[in-house]
Amino acid sequence: MSPTPPQKPERSEPTIGKETPVPSNFIRSIVEEDCRTGKWDGRVATRFPPEPNGYLHIGHAKSICLNFGLAADFNGTCNLRFDDTNPLKEDVEYVDSIKEDVRWLGFDWQDREYYASDYFQQLYDYAVQLIHKGLAYVDDLNADEIREYRGTLTEPGRESPWRNRPVEENLDLFHRMREGEFPDGSRVLRAKIDMASPNLLMRDPTLYRIRKASHHRTGDAWCIYPMYDFTHCLSDSIEHITHSVCTLEFENNRELYDWVLARLDVYHPQQIEFARLNLTYTVLSKRKLIALVENGVVQGWDDPRMPTISGMRRRGYPPEAIRNFCDRIGVARRDSLVDFALLEFCVREYLNRHAPRVMAVLDPLKVVIENWPEGRTEEMEAVNNPEDPAAGTRKVPFSGTLFIERDDFREEPPRKFFRLAPGREVRLRYAYFIRCTDVIKDPDTGEVVELRCTYDPETRGGDAPDGRKVKATLHWVSASHAADAEVRLYEHLFAEERPGEAADFLTTVRPDSLRTVAAKVEPGLTGAEPGSRWQFERLGYFCVDPGDGESGRLVFNRTVTLRDTWAKIAKKTKISG
């Protein structure tokens, strides 16, 4: 007998459009006002400027949705620009993953893929201009000395002895820095601003440093590299960005950007800062995420427990849900910690409407129907998605030997436990009512190893002609027809709501964030497409692992559980599940 072919799995088509209108926020208001007054001639040009030194995470998604969303809604453009000014930390692996993730999230930068490294010559020329104007100088102080001279939060800094070198000497030295005449760390180019500024970033910030390292894009063409602050504001200027949206910690840098752009007398975008995203039970700092990967706490950047876009993709989070989440959390200037439950809500909301239902038993308990005709198999008709009539129905084989969920049986049922127990009758979804007549245990361990039941032939499909009711409906799988699958059950990676606040966040990692079980799934799932998303009825949403499904093995990652009212009752009444 050939099993029903897999249903059409739920898959996301990348879309640029919004599912629901985006709630407004102070940045949209500014953009709206600027369009109204014609401040930028009605132009809206944003950009998403990642450094290719790590994978994108949900915090980046907030910025991506904001910047691309602004562009889409105001008929503008959003550039993808890599701020790749530090060859020591950056790599093409990261630029590739970033592009893939932005695309997967549903955004399109068309031909506007830029790299700060493409501006190196122009940036160099700008630096020379500053030197000409007496606004930048080559400093021979080393890193330690520069730090000493900088002063502290409460004390002004001191001027470097090299600060007042003649322009010609600075020009010559800077040129020779570029030519590779000096070793790494021996000299830097600094802006000549104000060593007594209360804003430390204005105390003669470094503009260029010597780094004889090859760059993933420019190779060995350069041995001096511009600093982020100098590069970033000028890159925005070069690209004629109108609204340079960034996170709050760059507010202090704005004074420096204003200084650079004003002294160079170039196009001057408007910077607007917003609060970065923080999520409960997770960390979002690049440093900490790298630590998780490098310490082997997780299996890689795309481990389903990671808050990275690639991790969430592998976990089964649909891009639509992530976008919706980003729209719901809002954009404001106050520090915030968003409840992870909101993300899960968005995931469930989307998956409820789109994921086909299927039956799978994660912790199988054998059930033998004693009055079932020997060798008989029936095809039960099951609804693919009650939320979507167009999803149709499928056939699921039923026989006299089944598996049900071990959690669905209790020898001594506690109060409010509606599921199977000795003598009790329940419904098997889309099949028959069954009644438990006997419990078979392992004589040594006392563990329940099998249930003997009888079925009522009158209840085919799940309704009793005599109108009698049952209080529970259980999912099941026919033992001889079921397919084997490995199912990975994920929990939060961290035990603490704010792991980042622990002295050592690695100590808050849960040892049980991943549990792997051998499950029995309905035969139609055989050959399910990698990345496809399903609802295992009564359990949760699961996604076929895109990577580990080779050699015909079926591997599912649990995306998120269904809301579980029983678990809440059980917990509340101190009944262990």
Place this chain on the structure above:
RNA sequence: UGGGGCGUCGUCAAGUGGUAAGACACAGGAUUUUGGUUCCUGCAUUCGGAGGUUCGAAUCCUCCCGCCCCAGCCA
């Protein structure tokens, strides 16, 4: 204790002088062949605190308190 920011429900978040939206979470209840979904209902007499201005303040003023960011040749 220099400078820059921020403080509205458990968590996000509207509100910009006229008498506290919405969402998540949570708690009840209805419907249900997923203890799912859906649907009702409840959930800030109060906006970090104290004064003041005003007929009227979360919104204006003053002082105070708390939290975040900045001392990379990282971004």
